Amino acid sequence: MRSFSIGVIGAGxxxxxxxxxxxxxxxxxxxxxxxxxxxNDKLKQWAxxxxxxxxxxxxxxxxNDPEIEVVVICSPTDTHTNFIQEAAKANKQVFCEKPIDTHxxxxxxxxxxxxxxxxxxxxGFNRRFDRNFxxxxxxxxxxxxxxxxxxxxxxxxxxxxxxxYIKVSGGIFLDMTIHDWDMARFQAGSEVEEVYATxxxxxxxxxxxxxxxxxxxxxxxxxxxxxxxIDNTRQAVYGYDQRVEVFGSKGCVVADNEAANTVRIYTExxxxxxxxxxxxxxxxxxxxxxxLKYFLECLRKNIEPKPxxxxxxxxxxxxxAAQKSYEENRPVKITEVDK
Ligand SMILES: NC(=O)c1ccc[n+]([C@@H]2O[C@H](COP(=O)([O-])OP(=O)(O)OC[C@H]3O[C@@H](n4cnc5c(N)ncnc54)[C@H](O)[C@@H]3O)[C@@H](O)[C@H]2O)c1
Numbered sequence: 444m445r446s447f448s449i450g451v452i453g454a455g456x457x458x459x460x461x462x463x464x465x466x467x468x469x470x471x472x473x474x475x476x477x478x479x480x481x482x483n484d485k486l487k488q489w490a491x492x493x494x495x496x497x498x499x500x501x502x503x504x505x506x507n508d509p510e511i512e513v514v515v516i517c518s519p520t521d522t523h524t525n526f527i528q529e530a531a532k533a534n535k536q537v538f539c540e541k542p543i544d545t546h547x548x549x550x551x552x553x554x555x556x557x558x559x560x561x562x563x564x565x566x567g568f569n570r571r572f573d574r575n576f577x578x579x580x581x582x583x584x585x586x587x588x589x590x591x592x593x594x595x596x597x598x599x600x601x602x603x604x605x606x607x608y609i610k611v612s613g614g615i616f617l618d619m620t621i622h623d624w625d626m627a628r629f630q631a632g633s634e635v636e637e638v639y640a641t642x643x644x645x646x647x648x649x650x651x652x653x654x655x656x657x658x659x660x661x662x663x664x665x666x667x668x669x670x671x672x673i674d675n676t677r678q679a680v681y682g683y684d685q686r687v688e689v690f691g692s693k694g695c696v697v698a699d700n701e702a703a704n705t706v707r708i709y710t711e712x713x714x715x716x717x718x719x720x721x722x723x724x725x726x727x728x729x730x731x732x733x734x735l736k737y738f739l740e741c742l743r744k745n746i747e748p749k750p751x752x753x754x755x756x757x758x759x760x761x762x763x764a765a766q767k768s769y770e771e772n773r774p775v776k777i778t779e780v781d782k
Contacts, residue, residue, distance in 0.1 A: 686699055
């Protein structure tokens with residue numbers, strides 16, 4: 444089996460997950476360099492314990508290393524377009540965390556460079572690799588539930604991030620719902636034509652003062668005629684609520700939350716099951732290694748990976764249309780923001 448030398452840029456929250464997966468769960472790979480602009484003692488110790496052979500603060504060491512074929516970009520969003528373009532010019536294959544950028548122009552420019560250089564680019568919309576959502580997708584794609592007509596996504600975080608994070612997040616539709624736009628498109632098998640979004644500040648007034656909302660509902664119209672509905676909140680006190688339901692002309696497919704086990708406790712008062720996972724680290728851990736394995740398989744077989752740059756572009760366009768819709772209190776067509 445063909446093996447790959449890999450460089451990872453950014454060893455923060457998500458970077459550490461990918462690094463650990465590359466070192467512990469993937470085969471025929473060599474993690475050659477990890478680059479992070481802030482190397483402190485804590486990161487050095489973590490890297491040593493993990494078995495990272497080289498840590499640098501200069502991502503260009505990765506681009507300049509002729510042995511490295513694959514670059515995994517896990518640095519903050521505003522660094523992605525530059526790193527994708529540099530990697531592409533150095534003829535590296537790129538896995539980039541979502542989103543590529545928050546500006547349509549920069550995404551399009553980057554996708555042009557990707558096209559010109561002919562490299563492969565996959566974007567980390569990891570929920571497509573959750574085994575339950577894969578099963579939903581298979582049921583729909585095989586025609587088992589007929590034509591999809593209603594796509595319902597519930598996507599609720601357990602607790603809001605810090606106000607500092609909210610201020611630079613780009614807003615709930617770009618930061619949080621972005622995964623749900625992707626899931627909706629993935630399950631519908633069609634592109635979004637129009638979105639109507641509404642929202643409120645129901646959890647923390649500070650989020651409102653920071654210019655964002657913490658609760659949102661969006662209605663989507665797809666090109667294939669299907670209708671979608673997504674509900675988001677930054678705070679579900681009972682954990683990370685992640686459900687998908689697709690209703691079609693011949694049936695319906697439902698992916699529910701998974702508790703930690705299947706045990707039920709029956710008493711005189713009630714029947715209990717254990718809590719659902721707390722957050723994405725618990726809920727989607729398996730999907731992160733599955734998506735990277737899939738990307739390397741695509742490289743081995745020379746097939747286009749998905750979700751790709753075009754998926755990212757569509758997701759960001761829907762996010763922008765949703766923001767405009769919320770601000771202007773009207774349905775917004777994707778064509779209105781695709782400039
Ligand atoms: N797919 C998912 O579920 C998921 C989850 C979390 C974050 N993300 C995405 O991953 C990206 C990173 O998010 P995070 O939460 O891990 O952030 P983070 O702040 O925890 O980590 C980012 C790391 O990149 C480093 N960095 C910053 N600039 C750099 C540069 N120029 N060169 C090298 N390293 C640099 C920082 O020092 C930090 O260690 C974001 O785009 C985010 O949207 C995706």
